[in-house]
Amino acid sequence: MSVLTIEGLTKSFRGFTAVRDVSLELKGGELRGLIGANGAGKSTLLHLIYGRLQADHGSIRFGDTDVTQLRARDRARLGMGLVFQVTSIFLDLTIEENLLLGAVPKVAGTPSVDPGEVERVLELIELREIRGRRARHLSHGEQRWLEIGMVLLTKPKLLLLDEPTSGMTRAESRRTAGLLRELQAARAAEAMIVVEHNIEFIRLVSDRVTVMHRGEVLADGTIDEVQANPDVEASYLGRRH
Amino acid sequence: MKWWRSRVPPLGFAGLAGAQRRRRGVEGILLAAAMAFPLLSGDTFLIDRVGRYFLFAAFAISVDLIWGYGGLFTFGHAAFFGGGGYIVGVLTTNEAAFLPIPLWAALIAAVVGAALFALALSYFVFSGRGALRGVEFAVVTLAVAVVAERFTNAGGSLTGGQNGILLSASLGIPGVISLQQGSGFYALAGVVLLATYLGVQRFLSSRSGLILRGIRENEDRVDLLGYDVPAIKRRAFVLSAAIAALAGGIFYVHEGIVSPGAVGVSASTLVLLWVVLGGRGTLLGPVVGAILLPYLTATLSGSLLDIWLVVVGVILVAVILVLPSGIFGFLNRDRAT
Numbered sequence: 013m014s015v016l017t018i019e020g021l022t023k024s025f026r027g028f029t030a031v032r033d034v035s036l037e038l039k040g041g042e043l044r045g046l047i048g049a050n051g052a053g054k055s056t057l058l059h060l061i062y063g064r065l066q067a068d069h070g071s072i073r074f075g076d077t078d079v080t081q082l083r084a085r086d087r088a089r090l091g092m093g094l095v096f097q098v099t100s101i102f103l104d105l106t107i108e109e110n111l112l113l114g115a116v117p118k119v120a121g122t123p124s125v126d127p128g129e130v131e132r133v134l135e136l137i138e139l140r141e142i143r144g145r146r147a148r149h150l151s152h153g154e155q156r157w158l159e160i161g162m163v164l165l166t167k168p169k170l171l172l173l174d175e176p177t178s179g180m181t182r183a184e185s186r187r188t189a190g191l192l193r194e195l196q197a198a199r200a201a202e203a204m205i206v207v208e209h210n211i212e213f214i215r216l217v218s219d220r221v222t223v224m225h226r227g228e229v230l231a232d233g234t235i236d237e238v239q240a241n242p243d244v245e246a247s248y249l250g251r252r253h
Numbered sequence: 254m255k256w257w258r259s260r261v262p263p264l265g266f267a268g269l270a271g272a273q274r275r276r277r278g279v280e281g282i283l284l285a286a287a288m289a290f291p292l293l294s295g296d297t298f299l300i301d302r303v304g305r306y307f308l309f310a311a312f313a314i315s316v317d318l319i320w321g322y323g324g325l326f327t328f329g330h331a332a333f334f335g336g337g338g339y340i341v342g343v344l345t346t347n348e349a350a351f352l353p354i355p356l357w358a359a360l361i362a363a364v365v366g367a368a369l370f371a372l373a374l375s376y377f378v379f380s381g382r383g384a385l386r387g388v389e390f391a392v393v394t395l396a397v398a399v400v401a402e403r404f405t406n407a408g409g410s411l412t413g414g415q416n417g418i419l420l421s422a423s424l425g426i427p428g429v430i431s432l433q434q435g436s437g438f439y440a441l442a443g444v445v446l447l448a449t450y451l452g453v454q455r456f457l458s459s460r461s462g463l464i465l466r467g468i469r470e471n472e473d474r475v476d477l478l479g480y481d482v483p484a485i486k487r488r489a490f491v492l493s494a495a496i497a498a499l500a501g502g503i504f505y506v507h508e509g510i511v512s513p514g515a516v517g518v519s520a521s522t523l524v525l526l527w528v529v530l531g532g533r534g535t536l537l538g539p540v541v542g543a544i545l546l547p548y549l550t551a552t553l554s555g556s557l558l559d560i561w562l563v564v565v566g567v568i569l570v571a572v573i574l575v576l577p578s579g580i581f582g583f584l585n586r587d588r589a590t
Contacts, residue, residue, distance in 0.1 A: 103470060
């Protein structure tokens, strides 16, 4: 069964069409890479999926639910989790408090996450030993991982990551790739979408990619298939060299 | 008890759990020592005065709850503190219909009235697409204080106009115990402060408290994690208003008079100074500020008749420049551990 089904999604800003007639389907267990040049519409599509932006046309189904008209908060409650391109954590709270904000119930009285989950996530993001440190004292990479950990503790069915390696060193990017592979192997979320402009990073984490160009889906397939696609070569990959 | 409660440091401390426990212990000892000191001195005037400061401290904690912990800067919280006094005054001195009512019932009415007003206001300012933040919220609270002051000034026989209301009710149980003056009042104010301190501490270590501090740090992120941000703000604002009204109700019964200045902008600004001086976003900070600054003011105004206000102002500016996070904020300053 599909985790996410997008049909004919379009979004314009004052006459400029950032996303045009995009359709996409995401199956359970899938980690989809979404690549394209700057301004291709990747992040806009991600924010349309999450509900930070409302689509002009088209529909978004999340599992059995049509979420097209829902607010971001309600989509989050249904099981979508977003890791921002610009790190969005709680700088003056400790690492543990940041994670707790992911873990505690979103609606009072509903069941909360197992306390062991917090320990597992602390272990996973390698911040267990400094759990009492305020987030502002972490390196950029550690802050990115903390945000991933916090969103993971919301138990998302669909995890959306907007350029998770943005601003990271090469070593941190490799560590992030390893982290995402671990998450996929552990089925931490039913499906994931990773927006990146770094195709080498996508090659490390994802088997299937969707290439966007000027707001439209240009190609869809395995990394090798899209790299061999002449349109992709001409419009995106070719320009990178 | 929810499992996360033991993991949420209620005072916003950084550091490991052991350090947090030590600091909390130090706080508790400081608070207990500060509360016991006037009694040991035996000076009844001082005891009575410190009792008043305790109620100021409860008021300051109520402001710190929404400003220091929730990031909601308020310029009009005296409308609740002074409003508590006015509600008690109106209900215990008027002789119309079912009035006057007993003092205890009037105090309950003050708390409920302030909470209901805060609840109604919060639906306008925190909900919907036009939800207010930062300066916008501060301006609304400023308007509340201005309107409250105008209303009490123009309220005729109901509010006593610019002369205010003379409160004849007395704190205590008639024929059993008087809590209106001296050590009785001191004990009552101490209990109010302690209950406020512990109650707010408990709130801050709850789910709502953690989310409230998250809102202060990054409101959008809290919303996008799926939390109901307006509901959490509303809860904190209502709690804060109720505490302020209780402290104010008792304070003005003790004073024997409540006048329009009690609900206005300058009273609302004064409490901000206490919080800033003591340390915003800490629980003991507002207590320290609300005792220290009025004490300093009262002491210096007696010895430096003409220039005391200037001296207090200079001290305040100097402290804020040297310790921008306040006295207790400095002691509790952030260290990368």
